[in-house]
Amino acid sequence: MTNDEVDEKVSRSAEDTRDEFEEKMDRLRRQYERDLHSFRYEIEEREYRLKAYEDKFNKIKQPPLLYAYVVRKEGPDMDGNQVVVARATELLKVSTGLVDKAQLAIGQYVWVHPQTYAIVEGSGVRNEGVIAKVVDMIDGKLVISVEGDMEKRLVASDKGTYKKLKPGFQVSVLPPTMEVLDVLPNLEVKSLLLGEKPNVAYSQIGGLAEMIERIKDVVVIRGDVVDIIRLAMRL
Numbered sequence: 001m002t003n004d005e006v007d008e009k010v011s012r013s014a015e016d017t018r019d020e021f022e023e024k025m026d027r028l029r030r031q032y033e034r035d036l037h038s039f040r041y042e043i044e045e046r047e048y049r050l051k052a053y054e055d056k057f058n059k060i061k062q063p064p065l066l067y068a069y070v071v072r073k074e075g076p077d078m079d080g081n082q083v084v085v086a087r088a089t090e091l092l093k094v095s096t097g098l099v100d101k102a103q104l105a106i107g108q109y110v111w112v113h114p115q116t117y118a119i120v121e122g123s124g125v126r127n128e129g130v131i132a133k134v135v136d137m138i139d140g141k142l143v144i145s146v147e148g149d150m151e152k153r154l155v156a157s158d159k160g161t162y163k164k165l166k167p168g169f170q171v172s173v174l175p176p177t178m179e180v181l182d183v184l185p186n187l188e189v190k191s192l193l194l195g196e197k198p199n200v201a202y203s204q205i206g207g208l209a210e211m212i213e214r215i216k217d218v219v220v221i222r223g224d225v226v227d228i229i230r231l232a233m234r235l
Helices: 003-061 159-164 209-218 223-234
Strands: 066-072 082-087 090-095 108-112 119-126 130-138 141-146 152-156 170-174 179-184
Touching: 066 090, 082 108, 130 152, 141 170, 152 179, 159 179
Parallel strands: none
Antiparallel strands: 066 082, 066 108, 082 090, 108 119, 130 141, 130 170, 141 152, 170 179
16 A cells, blocks of 8 residues: 555545544534523523412412502592592501502502502402482581481582582482492482373373363463463563
8 A cells, every 4th residue: 555545544534533523513512502492491490480489479478458449539638649548437548559549539449558558459340339318408518318327427529519419319429438429310300200201192081081171271271372472472
């Protein structure tokens, strides 16, 4: 074997060794990338589970929230981020927390933290109040009576609502402050109104001819009388 042949064989052997080494390194690199991706996915999954356990633990550790409804948003005894809420017969002055005060409505239920006394979240549920009857009106205030309550109450009312009311009217009020939420239809007057206009002619009524004539004389104004009235009004 000549020297050229030996050199060529050695060169091919070196190239084969290099190619084999590069192929092996490429396989190891791909395996490393797959293992690294799997390891990262496993870390993310464990972090997600850990966060879920932490949230669950915090909920268990956190005291139960108070469920109350807003009864007052303004007043000289409150600053810009305070409201008064009612829980049963108990009134609490609480902070609006991260909840926008403008988005809170009178009667709206909210969740209140029992330690910080801050509103955590607003609810979509609203307390519609109870029905009360206006007994009297005195100097811009209302004397109301709630069904089942033997005592009458004197409550404040804004000017707009006060002008709409008369003794005997019904309103919805929000306990325990008895703030007027809404003016209800006057059921006593409504019951006197006909639900629909009768479509019955006098000729369809039998046996009451004399009474019908009396009704016509007293209630129904004849056409000639109407003409006389119109003529008198022109003079």
